[in-house]
Amino acid sequence: MPEPVIAIAAPEHRATRDARHDRLFAGLLKACAFLVLAALLGAAFATLWGGREAFDTFGWRFLTSAAWDPGSQEYGALVPVYGTLATSAIALLIAVPVSFGIALYLSEVAPRWLRTPVASAIELLAGIPSIIYGMWGLFVFAPFFAEHIKPWLTTYLGNNPDDGNPSWVAGHVPFIGKMFASDYPFGASILTAGIVLAIMIIPFISSVMREVFQTVPTRLKESAYALGSSTWEVSWDIVLPYTRSAVIGGIFLGLGRALGETMAVTFVLGNAMDLSASLLDPGASIASTIANQFSEAVGLQKSALMALAFLLFVVTFVVLLIARLMLRRLASREGR
Amino acid sequence: MDALYLRRRLTNALALVLSTAATLVGLAFLAWILWETLRQGIAALDLKLFTKITAYGDQGGLANAMVGSLIINVVGIAIATPVGVLAGTWLAEYANRTRLGETIRFLNDILLSAPSIVMGLFVYTIIVLPSTALSDGNTTFSGFAGGVALALIALPVIVRTTDEMLRLVPSTLREAALSLGVPQWKLTSQILLRAARSGIVTGVLLALARISGETAPLLFTAFGNNFMTLDPMDKMSSLPQVIYQYANDPGEAMHALAWAGAFVVTLFVLLLSLASRLLFTRKVSHD
Numbered sequence: 001m002p003e004p005v006i007a008i009a010a011p012e013h014r015a016t017r018d019a020r021h022d023r024l025f026a027g028l029l030k031a032c033a034f035l036v037l038a039a040l041l042g043a044a045f046a047t048l049w050g051g052r053e054a055f056d057t058f059g060w061r062f063l064t065s066a067a068w069d070p071g072s073q074e075y076g077a078l079v080p081v082y083g084t085l086a087t088s089a090i091a092l093l094i095a096v097p098v099s100f101g102i103a104l105y106l107s108e109v110a111p112r113w114l115r116t117p118v119a120s121a122i123e124l125l126a127g128i129p130s131i132i133y134g135m136w137g138l139f140v141f142a143p144f145f146a147e148h149i150k151p152w153l154t155t156y157l158g159n160n161p162d163d164g165n166p167s168w169v170a171g172h173v174p175f176i177g178k179m180f181a182s183d184y185p186f187g188a189s190i191l192t193a194g195i196v197l198a199i200m201i202i203p204f205i206s207s208v209m210r211e212v213f214q215t216v217p218t219r220l221k222e223s224a225y226a227l228g229s230s231t232w233e234v235s236w237d238i239v240l241p242y243t244r245s246a247v248i249g250g251i252f253l254g255l256g257r258a259l260g261e262t263m264a265v266t267f268v269l270g271n272a273m274d275l276s277a278s279l280l281d282p283g284a285s286i287a288s289t290i291a292n293q294f295s296e297a298v299g300l301q302k303s304a305l306m307a308l309a310f311l312l313f314v315v316t317f318v319v320l321l322i323a324r325l326m327l328r329r330l331a332s333r334e335g336r
Numbered sequence: 337m338d339a340l341y342l343r344r345r346l347t348n349a350l351a352l353v354l355s356t357a358a359t360l361v362g363l364a365f366l367a368w369i370l371w372e373t374l375r376q377g378i379a380a381l382d383l384k385l386f387t388k389i390t391a392y393g394d395q396g397g398l399a400n401a402m403v404g405s406l407i408i409n410v411v412g413i414a415i416a417t418p419v420g421v422l423a424g425t426w427l428a429e430y431a432n433r434t435r436l437g438e439t440i441r442f443l444n445d446i447l448l449s450a451p452s453i454v455m456g457l458f459v460y461t462i463i464v465l466p467s468t469a470l471s472d473g474n475t476t477f478s479g480f481a482g483g484v485a486l487a488l489i490a491l492p493v494i495v496r497t498t499d500e501m502l503r504l505v506p507s508t509l510r511e512a513a514l515s516l517g518v519p520q521w522k523l524t525s526q527i528l529l530r531a532a533r534s535g536i537v538t539g540v541l542l543a544l545a546r547i548s549g550e551t552a553p554l555l556f557t558a559f560g561n562n563f564m565t566l567d568p569m570d571k572m573s574s575l576p577q578v579i580y581q582y583a584n585d586p587g588e589a590m591h592a593l594a595w596a597g598a599f600v601v602t603l604f605v606l607l608l609s610l611a612s613r614l615l616f617t618r619k620v621s622h623d
Contacts, residue, residue: 029430033422039455039491105356129576129602132549132601140372233344259451260449294457295555320445
């Protein structure tokens, strides 16, 4: 509302007004940018605060205990932490070589006209919501796994459930027998979740790898070709060493996704709060435990779930930090 | 041909075959997932999906979940877009190459892949718990809280695209405007943001595609509601949350409804990413 005092006052100099508006505008933008910082710090503090009761009650035992019993109010993080790490490790073991193959195919092998459509199709995989992976895993892949893959694994790699005798492989390699033994007839297991996670993170890792492979200077590759190298030798001895840090960054980026993934895992992990040496038994991950139990949890159980979320957040933060630092290293060498 | 040469040729051939096989495996899984979603989703498509609410169970539809998803997504995007665009602008125009700007850009990249379930618990702590305390202990999940959780997931996507798109705007544009005496706020808001508009819209579409399939952060914020509600302060169901609930239900008819929901969500997300891609290529071909 125009006040008479202002109307009489000498008109403000335009430069002064502009400078004031500039300051206000810059302040507004800066405040918004700090919200990003606030979101990260807030998430860390909120989960730490929510988990304080569990941390107070159990102390370091929370990290080492495999108990998860609402009846006796005993909670330990070992089972979900193990499930998270095991599924992510399996996912990486599968996804890294496959992604490298895809990136190699798209940057060196495929005919030029095929590269863009295939790359877009693979990136489409990244756009599919995780709940769709979960449903597909639950209704399509887990039954398929139980019927076709699991019997094969238990017969040839595991301690055979029929006669109790180890298979040839299990007889010769330690631990393998226990890892692939299961008398549980369904498809939900740590290995199933690992495979579904692998499919989810393949597009992330392969698109990072493909992008960084394209940053390798052509003259480097051409020099190697001129000396008689094969495509594989150029990829393995020239392209990969040149892009090593960014490739590791891409792998860690995929790991960060895999660790925090909730829906795809919850559907196919079976949600059993027991520690089992077998990859074919159901398990639980941090995210799946929270998704399954948080709505009904009260008191100490809710606090234990919050504490789990804090652990997950810290671990993914560190993994993603390493990923971004590694990616940045190549970018700074490129002068970008 | 000596042995070394032969071995190198064979290694090369093997590597190329394996890399082609890896690509085929990736494409096969994509086709398998899309095919199942399409097949089971279309088989379950029915008019009652859009007219009936989830309260009828296996005789019902998903109308309230669709409306809920729409409202929660709109709230999420409405919060994340202004904040994200302004924050991205600050990174590109005010803090580019400063230490603080680099740090925030770095943290934004981390937020981009932070676990969404933790974001859900964060919003549960800052919105659901306080409003529960204010309403005499009745747990107050709300569509609004769900929208805030989704906004936290959309925010880094929008910040990043805005930042990148603004840095693509040629600096001659900035110099020309500044030399005419245009103040910086006016330059930024009326020239640079306009020049980068289609890229920023692409970012918003990508963010929308990202959040419309998100389930985990909604479980403890919007919670779910078997009845139709338009009130964002009420519990609200959403498509992903209903899919999650129905897929875990033992009833076959519920599974069919879940597949129908999955089909609708997938179609929506894929169309959005297609739209954003078209928009962006058009912008690039202009340059």
